[in-house]
Amino acid sequence: MDRLACGRWFGVLVAAGLLVGCGGGSHPTLAPPKDPPASAAEARRFLTQATFGPTDADVALLGTQGYGGWVDYQTSLPAGDTFVGYLDGRQAQFDAYNAGRTTGLLRLGPNQFYEHFYGLAAAGPDLLRQRVAFALSQILVVSMQDAKVASHPRSSASYYDMLRGDAFGSFRKLLEDVTLHPAMGFYLSTFDNRQEDPARGRLPDENYAREVMQLFTIGLYQLNGDGTLKTDAQGAPIPTYSHDDVAGLAKVFTGWGWYSANPTSTTFWKMDGPASETTAMGFYPAYHSVGAKSFLGTTLAATATPDPAGDLKAALDTLANHPNVGPFLATRLIQQLVTSNPTPAYVGRVAAVFNDNGKGARGDLKAVVRALLLDPEARAASPDPGYGKLREPVLRLTAWMRAFGASSQSGYWLVPGLDSPSTGLGQSPLNASSVFNFWRPGYVPPHGELGDAGLLAPEFQGVDEVSVAGYLNFLLGLVANGIGGGSGTLPPTTGADITPAYATELPLADTPSSLVARVADVLTCSAMSATARDQITAAVAARSLPTTGIQADLDKARLDRVKIAVFLTLASPEFLHQR
Structure with missing residues (x-):
C-alpha cells in the first residue's frame, strides 16, 4: 500500500498527528521459512493469513507444532x-x-x-x-x-x-x-x-x-501456468x-x-x-x-x-x-489470504500443486492451501510497499475479538448486519453486493501511486470518504462499548453483547510504552513503526492516572488508556495493511 493510498485512508488523522507512512523497499531473496516460526511476530503474521486473527494461545501452539504441523493438524x-x-x-x-x-x-x-x-x-x-x-x-x-x-x-x-x-x-x-x-x-x-x-x-x-x-473456474482469458496472460500474434489476450x-x-x-x-x-x-x-x-x-x-x-x-x-x-x-483452473484459483486464493499482487512464480508454484498434489491427484484443495501458506513468498516479511493487502472489514472485527479475548454475554454472539459503510463496516459475510463479490479481484485504484504502478488492490474498491469516516466512527463505538445485543434481541442483553477482556493489556496500563508495544505486537505483528508507537504512546500518556481517590477511578483510567491504544492501532495503516 503506497503513501498516497495510506493518506487517502487516514487523512482524517493528520490533524491529530497520528498519520504514519507506509514502508518501502524491494522484495527480499526468497528462502524457505524456518519451521517452527523464528519469532512470535512471524507466528502472528502466519496466523493473520490463516485464521480470523491470532491469539496468544494460537502463537504458542504454532511454536510447538510448526507451520507444517499446524496446517496438518488444522486440516484434520x-x-x-x-x-x-x-x-x-x-x-x-x-x-x-x-x-x-x-x-x-x-x-x-x-x-x-x-x-x-x-x-x-x-x-x-x-x-x-x-x-x-x-x-x-x-x-x-x-x-x-x-x-x-x-x-x-x-x-x-x-x-x-x-x-x-x-x-x-x-x-x-x-x-x-x-x-x-x-x-x-x-x-x-x-x-x-x-x-x-x-x-x-x-x-x-x-x-x-x-x-x-x-x-x-477459468476467467475471461487464457492463462499460462503462472497466471500470466497468453497473447496472440498481435499481443492481445486470448478469450477463454x-x-x-x-x-x-x-x-x-x-x-x-x-x-x-x-x-x-x-x-x-x-x-x-x-x-x-x-x-x-x-x-x-x-x-x-x-x-x-x-x-x-x-x-x-x-x-x-x-x-x-x-x-x-x-x-x-x-x-x-481446463488448464486455466490451477492458476486462476491459485491467484484468487492467494489474494484472499496473503497478498493482492502475487508474483507469477508464486502463482505458478501453487498452480502446479493444484495440477498434481505430488500423488497424481488434481484439484486437492488441502494440498493447495498448504502450498499457498507455506510458500516462501507467503512467509517472507517483504518490505516491498506493493506486498500484502488491505485487511477487509470483517477481518478487522474478528482480529479485535480474538486478540483481546472477546466473549458474548448471551452466548449467541449477537452481531447484526454491518453492511452500511457510514455506520458499520461496509461488509457482512455472505452478503456481497453482486456475484463479483464485495470488490473485483482485478480492481486497480484509478488515481495515485497504486494505479500508476498497475498494482491490484481489490479491497480498495470499497474505500471512499464515507467508508473511511464510517470505519473510524464504528471503531469509536466498538472500542468504547463493545458490539451487538440490546433489549431488542433474543435473548435481550444489558449493554453490548460482545465485550473484550483486555486481561493482558490492563496490567500494562501504568506504563504507556509497554501497553502500546503489546497492542502493536498483537494487532500489527510487531510491524508498527517507531514513529507511530511514539505518537500513540503520547496519546495514551495524555490520559493521566489519578494519584488519589477511589480504586474505581484508577481502574477506569487504566481501561481508558487501553481503549486509546487499541483504537489508534486499529486505525493505523500498519494494522490495515496486512503484510
Missing part, C-alpha cells in the same frame, strides 16, 4: 457445529417466543447467520477451515442481498456448511456441490431453467453458464470462451428443480419440505435439453432421451480439467 479437524443446526435451534427459540403473539414475531434471517459466523470465528476450533471457507465464499459467491436467497436462510446456511465441508477436499466435488446447491439455484437462476423451445422463442437461462466460467460456449453450456444446466424424495412435475418448481432447502437440486429429465451441446471444445451429441446427470458430469469434468 472436522467442521464444527453446522450453520443449519444453529439456525434450526434459533428457530425453535423463536417459535417459543412467538407462541401466543400476533405482533412483533421473530423470524430467521441473515442476523442468525452472522451470529454463528462470528461465534465460530471468535471461538471455533477449526480455524483454518473457517478462514478458507470465508475465502471460498468470496470466489464462489452466493449473497443474501438477493431476495430469494435471503428468504431461505437455511439454504444460505447450508451453502456455507458445504463450503466448510469441501474446503480441503476435491475442487471437482466442490464445483459440483456449488453447481447443484439450491442457494446457487436461487442466486444464478438455475432453478426452473427449462430446455429450449424454438416455437415459443425460449432459450435456456445463461446466467450460471457464464459465471461458472468467468468467475468460478465465446457466447457460443455460454449458450452450449447453458443447455446442460436445464431441468433442475427442488429436491424431493418423490419428485413430480410440481416439485420441479415447488419446495417439498425443509430438506429441499439444504439438499442438492433434483434432476427433472422432462425439462432437460436433448439438443446438441458444444462448449470449450467438448460436444455432447443430441439425444432422444434426456440425460441431465451425464451432461452435467461431462460439463463439470471439462471445466475442472
Whole structure:
C-alpha cells in the first residue's frame, strides 16, 4: 500500500498527528521459512493469513507444532457445529417466543447467520477451515442481498456448511456441490431453467453458464501456468470462451428443480419440505435439453432421451480439467489470504500443486492451501510497499475479538448486519453486493501511486470518504462499548453483547510504552513503526492516572488508556495493511 493510498485512508488523522507512512523497499531473496516460526511476530503474521486473527494461545501452539504441523493438524479437524443446526435451534427459540403473539414475531434471517459466523470465528476450533471457507465464499459467491436467497436462510446456511465441508477436499466435488446447491439455484437462476423451445422463442437461462466460467473456474482469458496472460500474434489476450460456449453450456444446466424424495412435475418448481432447502437440486429429465451441446471444445451429441446427470458430469469434468483452473484459483486464493499482487512464480508454484498434489491427484484443495501458506513468498516479511493487502472489514472485527479475548454475554454472539459503510463496516459475510463479490479481484485504484504502478488492490474498491469516516466512527463505538445485543434481541442483553477482556493489556496500563508495544505486537505483528508507537504512546500518556481517590477511578483510567491504544492501532495503516 503506497503513501498516497495510506493518506487517502487516514487523512482524517493528520490533524491529530497520528498519520504514519507506509514502508518501502524491494522484495527480499526468497528462502524457505524456518519451521517452527523464528519469532512470535512471524507466528502472528502466519496466523493473520490463516485464521480470523491470532491469539496468544494460537502463537504458542504454532511454536510447538510448526507451520507444517499446524496446517496438518488444522486440516484434520472436522467442521464444527453446522450453520443449519444453529439456525434450526434459533428457530425453535423463536417459535417459543412467538407462541401466543400476533405482533412483533421473530423470524430467521441473515442476523442468525452472522451470529454463528462470528461465534465460530471468535471461538471455533477449526480455524483454518473457517478462514478458507470465508475465502471460498468470496470466489464462489452466493449473497443474501438477493431476495430469494435471503428468504431461505437455511439454504444460505447450508451453502456455507458445504463450503466448510469441501474446503480441503476435491475442487471437482466442490464445483459440483456449488453447481447443484439450491442457494446457487436461487442466486444464478438455475432453478426452473427449462430446455429450449424454438416455437415459443425460449432459450435456456445463461446466467450460471457464464459465471461458472468467468468467475468460478477459468476467467475471461487464457492463462499460462503462472497466471500470466497468453497473447496472440498481435499481443492481445486470448478469450477463454465465446457466447457460443455460454449458450452450449447453458443447455446442460436445464431441468433442475427442488429436491424431493418423490419428485413430480410440481416439485420441479415447488419446495417439498425443509430438506429441499439444504439438499442438492433434483434432476427433472422432462425439462432437460436433448439438443446438441458444444462448449470449450467438448460436444455432447443430441439425444432422444434426456440425460441431465451425464451432461452435467461431462460439463463439470471439462471445466475442472481446463488448464486455466490451477492458476486462476491459485491467484484468487492467494489474494484472499496473503497478498493482492502475487508474483507469477508464486502463482505458478501453487498452480502446479493444484495440477498434481505430488500423488497424481488434481484439484486437492488441502494440498493447495498448504502450498499457498507455506510458500516462501507467503512467509517472507517483504518490505516491498506493493506486498500484502488491505485487511477487509470483517477481518478487522474478528482480529479485535480474538486478540483481546472477546466473549458474548448471551452466548449467541449477537452481531447484526454491518453492511452500511457510514455506520458499520461496509461488509457482512455472505452478503456481497453482486456475484463479483464485495470488490473485483482485478480492481486497480484509478488515481495515485497504486494505479500508476498497475498494482491490484481489490479491497480498495470499497474505500471512499464515507467508508473511511464510517470505519473510524464504528471503531469509536466498538472500542468504547463493545458490539451487538440490546433489549431488542433474543435473548435481550444489558449493554453490548460482545465485550473484550483486555486481561493482558490492563496490567500494562501504568506504563504507556509497554501497553502500546503489546497492542502493536498483537494487532500489527510487531510491524508498527517507531514513529507511530511514539505518537500513540503520547496519546495514551495524555490520559493521566489519578494519584488519589477511589480504586474505581484508577481502574477506569487504566481501561481508558487501553481503549486509546487499541483504537489508534486499529486505525493505523500498519494494522490495515496486512503484510
